[in-house]
Amino acid sequence: MTNTSRLDEIENRLRAGLLRGLAGDSVAYRAFLKELSTHLRSYFRKRLASLPDEVEDLVQESLIAMHNQRHTYDAKQPLTAWIHAIAKYKLVDLMRRRARHDLLHEPLDDEMEFAVPSDDEASDARRDVAELLGQLPERQRLPIVHTKLEGLSVAETAKLTGMSESAVKVGVHRGLKALAALIGGKK
């Protein structure tokens, strides 16, 4: 198979998965995110060879970013261009953050890293989800716990927490955003 047709195949498969997800198909969306995380991991691993500890954090941060902004994908555009633009943006953002941080805190030394796990092996990011969720305020934590971990509907969550349905949706969105920031260690 030529390289072009392999890329076309990836584009078509990812795109079909995302579009079905955007229409509400959870199973297709989960498969899409899973394949997406593999691509992101290999993309960041190539570009962060000297910072292997950052790779999984950045994969997770980018996954949340793409999930939260999934409404900005225009179905008329190639999906891989959308993914690549966000991955690059997140990579540059990390570099800027680190450059600022290193100037303030760290001496300039190179560390050698050898054991690099394979791309599709999902490793752990450095911070635990339960611990991170615990740092969010109630109005963000409860909507995420009920709708995303326990699988309740928005309406059920609203009833349970006494929040309005739109407050639940906003809470999930803002909570995921805050979670991404915590994973990236921005706070």
Place this chain on the structure above:
Amino acid sequence: MKTDDLVTLLATGDIAIQAHTTAKRFSLALGLGVGVAFLMMLGLLGLRPDFPEAIKFPMFWVKLGYAASLAAAALLALVRLSHPGSRLKNAPLGMALPILLMWLLALYTLVDADSAQRQELLFGATWGNCPLLITMLSAPIFLATLWAVRGLAPTHLTQAGAAVGLLSGALGAVVYSLHCPEMGAPFIGTWYLLGMLIPTLIGAALGRTLLRW
């Protein structure tokens, strides 16, 4: 946290999205922003006193069309800049064209005029206020547009900030043109442009800070 767990978390629950989010967001922001700018113009500056007569002159519409077409090009650029992977394509040309056409018209007017009239055509009576008043009227539009873009996904923050500034500056100029008595192409090609460029530069300078996500 394991990435697979995060994937499951993200895919659980109501993940469907509503259609036309971008269009709704921009319509709401621009409607609100321009509405506030219009009320500011009415309250603080007032319509030009000769408004009913002025709308009969072609130059009134040329001035309005100049600012409106720049706003349209800036909006097109901004929508593209807010969607990762989209290319600007002909949007920069759309921004350059009204400016060039106005400069051509200005040049023609200046060459055609007596030397005594030229200064009057360029400076009018209000050149000192025009850029700052356009900047002032663009402020509510700037804030509203910023809100709209923050809900999207700009990946070139300086460019996106500049586009926010140009869009709000150009719409501020549209509103200002209902107050402003000036009709000379050299005036419009200079001072209106400067009024639109001030918010553009502010947007470019603040883009990286204000639009980061």
